[in-house]
Amino acid sequence: MSELVFEQVSVRYGTRRGGLTAVDGVSLTVPPGQVVGLVGESGSGKSTLARSAVGLAPVSAGRVLLDGIDVRQLAGRRPLQMVFQDPYSSLDPRMRIGASISEAMPRGGGADARRAEVARLLELVNLDPDRAGMLPAQLSGGQRQRVALARALAGQPKVVIADEITSALDVSVQGAVLNLVRDVRRSLGLSMLFISHNLAVVRYxxxxxxxxxxGRIVEAGPAEQVLSDPQHPYTRDLLSAAPAWNTPLFEDGDAAGVSDAEPSDPHHPPAGCRYHPRCALGPLARPDRDVCLTTDPAQDAERRPHRSACHFAGEPRPALPKGARA
Incomplete structure (x- = not known):
């Protein structure tokens, strides 16, 4: 089991004057043998953070460490693999399934040994080894995502990063893929960074x-604690907006979910707390709370529960009048 650590990682694109800081000083640890679920709206920087770990996004500042070693210093194949969101584009359409998996294996071993390993990996992800001779176009979306997982495992990783791996799949096959991921991770003792916007998936x-x-982590902690007692208003809004079959995942009186306000422009993030233009605890509701406009709450987040980047973390959100909208 291995530990993956993002240490004050920033990723910036473009020039100093016209660039975009997609990830801004993120510190996050994936402990050995555990799953860290990373959630947030589209454009929050989740996938960019993941790509920085596997060398697909430039690290402008900070370090990504695997068992204490900067991943940029690892020679040869990194013991860190990524499963991408779209199974239709992550596989070469002209390469047969067995060849795609074999390509990711470490060098060495004869042809028979490599074929046997391909068959073992296909069985591990609940696919018939006979499918090794098929092309991706002959498989369903769920089967392609299983192949993508098998290819990631072929690299003998210590840590796997899964980036929205169920979002492009039909609902009917999402559960099967998630069960497979959970079982494979447990049987192999892998550490995992699991990225999703679906809170039900992350909770599972x-x-x-x-x-x-x-571009910043605004709250982090044990899954059940974060979901049952969220400290940051953005986490509360995400939970309030999450669909549920029977009861809301998080109930908060008469409060509405995510406000109608659009997220701030990432090219020009607001001063102070980045969430204050949408926050029901800040100046929108309490004009006297001008600290949200001027002081970045991330500076002393470590002292708050769940490392919440909020000056008023844990305060109940005020109920809105009947019929009112945030």
């Missing part, structure tokens, strides 16, 4: 949950 798989907004 994760030991720890981290919430990301505009």
């Amino acid at each position: 798989l994760s030991d720890i949950i981290a919430v990301m907004y505009l």
